[in-house]
Structures are given as structure tokens and as C-alpha cells.
Amino acid sequence: MTQNAIYPVPHIKxxxxxxxxxxxxxxxxxxxxxxxxxxxxxxxxxxxxxxxxAFAMDSGATGNPTSGSITVGAAAVPGKYSIEFTAATKxxxxxxxxxxxxxxxVGTAFNKGGLTFTLTAGGTAAxxxxxxxxxxxxxxxxxxxxxAGGTAGPADAVLYNGKAAFTGDKKAVGFVERxxxxxxxxxxxxxxxxxDLLKRGxxxxxxxxLPTVSTPTL
Numbered sequence: 001m002t003q004n005a006i007y008p009v010p011h012i013k014x015x016x017x018x019x020x021x022x023x024x025x026x027x028x029x030x031x032x033x034x035x036x037x038x039x040x041x042x043x044x045x046x047x048x049x050x051x052x053x054a055f056a057m058d059s060g061a062t063g064n065p066t067s068g069s070i071t072v073g074a075a076a077v078p079g080k081y082s083i084e085f086t087a088a089t090k091x092x093x094x095x096x097x098x099x100x101x102x103x104x105x106v107g108t109a110f111n112k113g114g115l116t117f118t119l120t121a122g123g124t125a126a127x128x129x130x131x132x133x134x135x136x137x138x139x140x141x142x143x144x145x146x147x148a149g150g151t152a153g154p155a156d157a158v159l160y161n162g163k164a165a166f167t168g169d170k171k172a173v174g175f176v177e178r179x180x181x182x183x184x185x186x187x188x189x190x191x192x193x194x195x196d197l198l199k200r201g202x203x204x205x206x207x208x209x210l211p212t213v214s215t216p217t218l
Contacts, residue, residue: 011039011040011162012040012160012161012162013039013040013041013162013185014182015040015041015158015181015182015185015186016160016175016179016180016181016182017179017180017181017182017205018179018180019175019178019179019180020177020178020179024177024178025175025176025177025178025179026160026173026174026175026176027157027173027174027176028171028172028173029044029142029143029157029171029172029173029174029176030140030142030143030169030170030171030172031142031143031144031159031163031169031170031171031174032142032143032144032168032169033163033165033166033167033168033169033170034144034145034167035165035166035167036165037162037163037164037165038145038159038162038163039159039162039187040159040160040161040162041158041159041162041181041185041186041187042145042146042158042159042162042186042187042188043145043146043155043157043158043159043186043187043188043189043193043197044143044144044145044146044155044156044157044158044159044174045143045144045145045146045147045150045152045153045154045155045156046141046142046143046153046156046157047141047142047143047144047152047153051072051076051078051136051137051138051139052070052072052136052137052139053070053072053076053115053117053134053135053136053137054070054134054135055067055070055117055119055132055133055134056132056133056135057130057131057132058130058131058132058133061126061130061131061132062124062125062126062127062130063085063121063122063124063125063126063127063130064122064123064124064126065106065119065120065121065122065126065132066119066120066122067117067118067119067120067134068117068118068120069117070115070116070117070134071115071116071117072114072115072136072139073114073115073116073153075113075114075154076113076114076115077095077096077097077114077136078096078136078137078138078139079095079096079097079135079136080096080133080134080135080136081093081094081095081096081101081113081115081133081134081135081136082094082098082131082132082133083131083132083133084129084130084131085126085127085128085129085130085131085132086103087126087128088106088121088125088126088127089105089106089107089121089125089126090103090104090105090106091103091105091106091119091126091132092104093110093112093113093115093134095113096136101113101115104119106119106120106121106126107119107120107121115134115136117134142169143156143157143159143172143174145188146188146193148190148192149190149192150192150193150196154192154193154196155188155192155193155194155196156176156196156200157174157175157176158174158175158181158186158197158202159172159173159174160172160174160175161173175202176200176202177200177201178200178201178202179201179202179203180203180204180205181197181202181203181205182205182206183204183205183206183207183208184206186204189204
């Protein structure tokens with residue numbers, strides 16, 4: 001007698017209330033395990049393998065500041081970040097899309113938009129109008145379990161298909177934007193994580209401590 005093989009299917013919780021058309025809320029992701037199971041609905045942080053970055057003054061600049069090592073965080077995007085000096089020790093930074101990231105001071109660590117670096121004055125001081133760039137190479141961004149309070153980074157996604165205990169990397173599906181999720185079915189959610197997810201268009205529905213959820217209607 002022939003028996004049909006039975007293949008285990010990862011348990012998927014009913015935490016998704018709504019999502020963008022065409023599965024646009026989902027992405028294929030790589031999750032790095034910590035030796036414990038990750039259930040469906042676990043909050044995730046994007047960390048590691050975020051690429052490298054290089055600093056260079058643009059041709060024609062008067063000054064010759066340099067940069068120490070550059071740390072590329074999960075919020076950084078691949079491409080060329082533009083730096084414009086507004087004075088000898090002051091500068092503004094824009095991301096590859098031309099969106100302002102923030103202002104910095106030579107000799108003081110700049111830590112915004114996923115980039116952390118410190119510019120050092122060279123033998124010739126920069127002048128207003130001098131420009132430079134930081135080019136961020138694309139990396140293979142991975143996800144790990146979100147830590148309470150965002151101590152290891154912001155909440156960036158929610159795991160769709162649960163994983164049995166594992167270490168190393170595994171392929172998975174994550175909800176990364178534009179969806180509504182049921183608070184009662186999420187694991188690792190706290191106030192900081194909820195605020196992080198909202199920035200990505202992920203809304204958490206339901207009242208803490210209650211088993212049911214209702215969405216607003218007109």
C-alpha cells in the first residue's frame with residue numbers, strides 16, 4: 001500500500017487584517033536565527049550585511065577634509081549621498097534621492113539616515129560651496145528578532161511564516177509596508193516597535209489585553 005508523504009507546513013497566525021493589492025506589503029527576506037523558534041507574527045529588525053561606503057571630496061573643492069570609517073545602518077539606501085559644506089566646519093547631507101538627511105559638524109560624529117561617520121579637517125579648510133560624497137554599496141540586508149525597546153535597531157518587518165528553532169540564515173516572507181495587523185497575534189510588540197512599524201505604513205489594530213480587534217468604519 002502506498003502512503004502519501006506528509007510535509008510539515010509552518011504555522012501562520014491570522015495576524016493580517018488587510019494588506020496592499022498584489023501582495024505589495026510582502027517581501028522575500030532572509031532571517032538569521034538565534035537558536036530559538038520564531039513564530040508567525042514575530043517582529044523583526046533589519047541588520048547586518050548592509051553594504052560598505054566610501055567618502056570622497058568632489059573635483060574642484062578647495063578644502064581636503066577626510067572621513068574615518070563609515071558605519072552603514074539598516075536605514076541607509078544604496079547610492080551616492082551628497083555633502084555640501086556651508087562653512088569650514090559645517091555641512092549638510094542629502095540622500096541619493098535628494099532628500100535632506102541632516103546637518104553635521106567637522107570633528108563630531110554624524111549619525112543620521114543610517115550613516116555614522118566623522119569628518120576631519122584636512123591641511124586646507126573647506127569653504128562654503130565645497131561638495132563631497134559618500135557612496136553606499138548595496139548589501140544583502142538580513143533580519144533578526146526585534147529586541148525590546150529597539151535596543152538592537154528599529155522594528156522593520158513582521159515574520160509571516162513561522163520557523164522552528166534554527167541558527168544561521170533561512171529564507172522567509174515578511175510584511176514590510178502598508179498593512180493592518182492584529183495586535184493580539186503579534187510577538188515582541190512594544191510601544192517603540194509599534195511606532196517604528198507605523199513609519200512604514202504598518203498599522204497595529206486592537207486594544208492591548210483584548211482578544212478581538214475591530215477596524216474603523218465610516
